[in-house]
Amino acid sequence: MPTRAQHKTLNFIRHFIARHDCAPTLSEIAAGLGLRSKGSLHKHVQALAEAGYLKIRSGQQRGIELTRFAEQQLHSLPLLGRIAAGQPIEAIPGEDTLNLTEFLLGPDRFALRVTGDSMIDAGILDGDTVIVERRDTADDGAIVVALVDNGEATLKRLRKRGDRIELIPANTAYPPLIYPANRVQIQGVLVGQLRTYP
Amino acid sequence: MPTRAQHKTLNFIRHFIARHDCAPTLSEIAAGLGLRSKGSLHKHVQALAEAGYLKIRSGQQRGIELTRFAEQQLHSLPLLGRIAAGQPIEAIPGEDTLNLTEFLLGPDRFALRVTGDSMIDAGILDGDTVIVERRDTADDGAIVVALVDNGEATLKRLRKRGDRIELIPANTAYPPLIYPANRVQIQGVLVGQLRTYP
DNA sequence: CTTGACCGTTCTCCATTCGTTCTCTATCCT
DNA sequence: AGGATAGAGAACGAATGGAGAACGGTCAAG
The missing domain is CATH 1.10.10.10 (Winged helix-like DNA-binding domain superfamily/Winged helix DNA-binding domain)
Structure with missing residues (x-):
């Protein structure tokens, strides 16, 4: 003591x-x-x-x-259970600790601050922090950090259409960006996201 | 070390x-x-x-x-900078490391898994993990874990209206819940949120 | 193949930082 | 009062980190 x-x-x-x-x-x-x-x-x-x-x-x-x-x-928080609208907190059997280190860290990962609301329908808001794993390929439908013409990096959902690549915002106010595959270079794939509230 | x-x-x-x-x-x-x-x-x-x-x-x-x-x-990741639609990655001066431990952990905090889509307009999706700081009071407008009649715990935005308390979902498909203040007990305040992508 | 710039490796010398120990003093609690 | 707890200050030696130079290997251009 x-x-x-x-x-x-x-x-x-x-x-x-x-x-x-x-x-x-x-x-x-x-x-x-x-x-x-x-x-x-x-x-x-x-x-x-x-x-x-x-x-x-x-x-x-x-x-x-x-x-x-x-x-x-x-490095851990107690993970108390599930919470839902109109339901009591329900314990998650066999899982009672959330280790942030295991949860979000990994090799070849880095963080980025998000500005703008172009991914708002995917629950990614202005000011959020996203965790990206460095990779040069991605599955269809994944959210990626992509570089267009070696100049502009954006966070968008990836859609492969033959030799064309579509970078689709998750916000109906913005149009999809469509490029030939050779103008788009994938820098990484979104693997995590976090936010703090004041 | x-x-x-x-x-x-x-x-x-x-x-x-x-x-x-x-x-x-x-x-x-x-x-x-x-x-x-x-x-x-x-x-x-x-x-x-x-x-x-x-x-x-x-x-x-x-x-x-x-x-x-x-x-x-x-326990940290390199924080490379900001990313936005149509802009290159821009370094954040003076801030180049994201320390998860410092970012999200704290005394009297715990984690909850979210089920349901009642907070979807606040960017809180089904399956997200929220981090809650145990507290029995909260500011107007904060997102809280509230217990109604000692039975049901929900995650909602708090609005104080005199001796009434409104628990407002962030989803226009759900109606606000309005209770007299003595039936609602605040269990904690949302301080963080995280999500992983497959 | 040759060449030269680039790069990893090793060494010595030196200043600073830091753990450790000691003594002396102040405060707090039965 | 008396012991336990805590702090100030100084001093010493070991650990650390940096400067500079020299040597030899790697790699790409000519």
Whole structure:
């Protein structure tokens, strides 16, 4: 059971790692907690390691690691169940944790901010963030990031029509774009999407 | 767990590959990080390879590959820029990394799967996952998880009208639900949303 | 095939950062 | 009062990271 100072220290370390992907130095912890010295911090970190919250690679800089338990907690949310209009929350059997890392990350992926409303009927709004997997081919019907004439990148639904490629907005206010296949280069395929609310 | 220089190096390599689809040379990394020498860079890249983040095709030029492990171990994606209909990808100054952990996680948050199409006009589709922050009050206009008569939980936009509360679907096919305030209990406020594509 | 620019690799030297330890002091809680 | 808890400050040695130079391999153009 950690003391109050230890608790604050542990919390800061967890947030720091979540933000920076690497552990803080003692001085950074001290600065973050408003301390002017790192003398006592060393004792707290040591105590946390003995209590099993942390592992320390002794002597190395930034040598603080979270234990597996603390780490698992850091990247997951409880997945409570399904929610629908007019129905109570219904538990999802066998699935009670949502690990964001597994859910959205993967090799050759990157993120893009969406501007404009051309994909609004597909539930992609202005300001959303989409996650794209870099690929140079895509199945018919997929939503892709496509480059036209090596100049303009757009997010559209792909339709292959023989030697023509149609880039179809999900908004009836915009017309489909139709090009010969050799003018369109696929940069990636939409694999995920996320949004935050203020 | 990489050191700070290693972490910056790895991040630069990820961005470079995401943009150019080929690995950078050591000199390019050095230039990108503001270094005048590549002597130490080689050590960092080597250390990253030993730690399993990279693979190196030894001797070959541009012989750096990212591993799957790197993407899963780091909790962020390169954020390349904005994308819009008919515009090239435009870099976002000062913001080049999307940290999922920081973006969506927080204390007192949980996830729910959405079924039904009652929020479709707000870009919330059947099968989406929403992230909810547990709270018992909410601002007017927020999207909330509300419990009516302690029985039915629904995801709706909240409108306060004096001692009445309106729960408004974002779908013109459904009517607003209007209750006296004492029959409606707010369970949480929508703070995030995510979706995966097959 | 030859050539030259480019690039990975290795080495040494040096400044800085950081973990560690120590002593001394202040605060809080039975 | 007395012990537990916490912080300030200083000092030391190890780890880290960068500069610069030199060597040899790779690759594409001539």
